Amino acid sequence: MKRNQRTAPVPSGAAEDSEAWLATPESRAALEPRRKPYWHAVGTGRHLGYYKGARSASWHARLFIGSGRYEEILLGKADDSSGADGHSVLDFSQAVARSHDWWSGKGRGVSAGEADPLGNGRRPKKRVQTDRLDEVALAWARERPDLDLSLVGLFMRIKQAHFMHERRLAAISEAVGVDSGELHVLLALRRVGAPYAMRPTDLFRALLVTSGAVSKRIDRLERAALVARIDDNEDLRSAQIVLTERGVELADAAIAHVAAGLATLREAIGMSDAEFSEADAYLRRILAEMG
Known part of the structure; x- marks a missing residue:
């Protein structure tokens, strides 16, 4: 990745094109809280995002859809302060897998025989879709990161x-x-x-x-x-x-x-x-x- 394309700073010791700066809660601790996710480019038009608020953190994925616009989805909470359960709380590898499920459903995933830059190497069985309820969850995650509103999305679904x-x-x-x-x-x-x-x-x-x-x-x-x-x-x-x-x-x-x-x-x-x-x-x- 070219230096002027980077969407988040790389902590000391991490390779320029490596995902090491997002891979563990310890490496992510070096990142400052902010209102927008830190984005890591996984492939052309595909990014894995890590959002860090004052009291919570979450994983996101986005896909470039043209004309300078992206489609974005909330994947789940990050395992910064609690153990990953693979459902609502995700570690880095689980966030990667879930993002590839979504990208593949959009026709931008890893095809058979194609190398996966993050080692996923598979296509999902079914499509994970984004919808207006994801937009609600994203809005609240950004506006009130201090509150756990994850169940609101579940009840809406x-x-x-x-x-x-x-x-x-x-x-x-x-x-x-x-x-x-x-x-x-x-x-x-x-x-x-x-x-x-x-x-x-x-x-x-x-x-x-x-x-x-x-x-x-x-x-x-x-x-x-x-x-x-x-x-x-x-x-x-x-x-x-x-x-x-x-x-x-x-x-x-x-x-x-x-x-x-x-x-x-x-x-x-x-x-x-x-x-x-x-x-x-x-x-x-x-x-x-x-x-």
């Missing part, structure tokens, strides 16, 4: 995933002739098994909506002959909501569409059963602590 799942359900609902709220009622009744009956109070508790909302959905489904009200012999003040034969058929068709969509998504993601189980376990721990 959970919310976005839920929104996208509900949007898929809305499309399935439209295809089978009901709205998404009504479909949730049909699926709740179908999954309890024959005779596919629940009390209205059990329905609104299961669906986490108000009793009034459930009543309106039941009324519409009853008019469509998808459910029926049957008196409860054990409680004359209440009635059971039961799927009709047509309601069972519609619920089965809808859940088959859901399963097909999830299978396609799962294949596209490329995660193993063990990885899905691990992700589920982490979410369970988060929900247990929040509850």
